[in-house]
Amino acid sequence: MGVTRGYHVTDDEGDDKDEPPLRAGRWLARCVAGAVRQAGIDPARERVSVIVGTGLRELRAVERWTLDGVPVRRRDLHFDAAVRAVLPDVAEVITVSNACSASGHALALAQDMLAAGEADAVVAAGCDAMSESMLTMIGRVADAPTAVLQPFQEGRAGVLLGEGAVAVVLQPRTDGGARPLATVLGTGLSCDAHHETAPDAGGIVAAMRDAHSRAGVRPRDIGLVLAHGTGTALNDPTEAAALREVFDGTAPGPLVTGVKGAIGHTSGSAALMSLLIAVESMRTGSVPATVGLSEPIPEAAGLRLVIGEPADCDARVAQVNAFGFGGVNAVSIIRVDR
Template sequence: MTVRARRVVVTGLGVVSSIGNGRNGFGTGLREGRSGAGPISFFDTSGFAHDRMCEVPDFPGGNPEHGLATRMTVAAARMAVDDAGVDLAVLRGAPGLIAIGSTDGDARDVDELTELELSRGLPHLDPLLARRFRLSRMPVAVAADLGLSDVEAITLPNVCAAGNYAVGYGIDAIRSGDADFALCGGGDTPNRKVFANMYRLGALAPDACRPFDADRQGVIFGEGAAVLVVEALDFALARGATIHAELLGYSLTCDAYHPTRPLQEMVTACMRGALADAGVAPHEVGLVLAHGTGTKANDPMECAALAEVFGPGAVPPVSAIKSMIGHTMGAAAAHACTAAVLAVQEGFLPPTINHRVLDPECPIDCVPNTSRAAQPDVVLVNALGFGGANAAVVLSRYAA
């Protein structure tokens, strides 16, 4: 592995998810292979043949002036800072960054408009409700909650790969010396419009998400947020931080080949680029956190790309956590990065649940149904977004 002049490490994890909150709750949910799927509660699903989603039952705190996605993201950021054991005064005195990925942000608030208002034509929006629609509110709300008044606050709307884009942005900022720390992650809550769009595309599963399974029928939506505290190694060591993992590298590709279907060549190039940036050989990777949506088109393409990167028959174990928490859109890659850190630090492989029969077009070890004790030293996190916005991150066990 390449040793860089300024190494980048993860020191804190914060999670809001349908299978558990915080480092311990989320980690336990992953180990136990929990499913967060259940009936949709936030809108009337009459007229839809499917009504399943992975909703978050509860999470700590939140400003009622913020929308749900923002409240979840702020809660995850607060948990991450607490997990990092960092005095906020230290962060307030250092150059920093808050990078949050999202697809729809607080757009669920549009569902609060009544049918009566809509029937009158253009509804009269409450000014507070209208302000929630701006994705830029999400990192700003995190900064305000933590009292970080002198940080760059950026939203990355790179759809399903947004969380990895945010982590990559943090890596660049710290490597270049523009920041000593970064809060990187994503938050999202699907709304009725998003559900209806995917339903019309025929991409939603009726009961469960089954990545790589011969009988897979599509994705299940999820909601939640995940935030990682990322620091320059020297900054972390100077404050006596506990280091959870090291971020070795990342890569992005954006090809605009098709509105929804990723181009295999660019997915392969993205993963190879991340390994090259990390200075890691393919055989060093002990686990892949796959995009793994459980759709007919995505899974074979992703498996074929993995075979190109690692060689046929040489692909390491592949976990698809969307089988447990659903597709959390702009938060999905951040949830996967968090799962990767936990896998490295705690010594296990998260399972791909709901698995019955492996699709012959997906010849991988998907860690079916049950987590597995293991010691992956290096993990590749793969994320694919609509419009060809792909992002891959490589992280490893920290070695002094």
């Protein structure tokens, strides 16, 4: 398939010869249950909905059904049964398949549901597992197997897949309520349909500006950016150009980092994976360096990329970027109060 490396999750059961079924749903169930427990909400007493963003759903199960004769129920390709196995009283489970920005869209929909009064709390989640189809796709667009994912690196070789699940709980802020880990100020979306796979700076800029408008912030208010940063020939210069355009005139500008060099491209869960890093960076005052980055591409000149060592950070507002095939973009703005 032209792929020799990846960022795998080690399963609790089975091995390479006995692959557990429905891996993404298993991880998702654990994450959703943990997030609900940590937030202290009770789906039996409150209206709790779950929105799952995914790029592939349980595509691997379809491959095994087709190639190996391992049966799968079609309803299990979505995540209702996986979530209800651990949270049977949730009001509804919605699966959103929006490519690599899917969990960013899940976050936006969660905000909308709360604003419309359709839920007391919403779990926004993301999950994806590797599949032969996706591995074959990334292998065929590279001249040689990629050894390491290097966001914004000059001479970068391409993307590598990660996998996993992530979940956060959103609730309306109330006086006297528990102090949240972070506040979601707004999420901007765009679907520019510029190309099946190639990103478009105009569509990305539109999503960023939509996010700023919805959040009620200006570019100079943002102290940290979690970049999409896929390490590919097209995404990195396009994203860098969009960031330079949006943050022009805000010198020194926000710190910029990305997580995919450390965990791979986790597809539909990528947006929320980055959001968690943004929250922890602002809570701890330390931003992790972009793994694999030592010599930035020319298009990133002027950006405050975090290279080599963690950077001290006193930011209170962060921007989280997530972009998908077809120009399906999601940009979220969050705030942490220390």
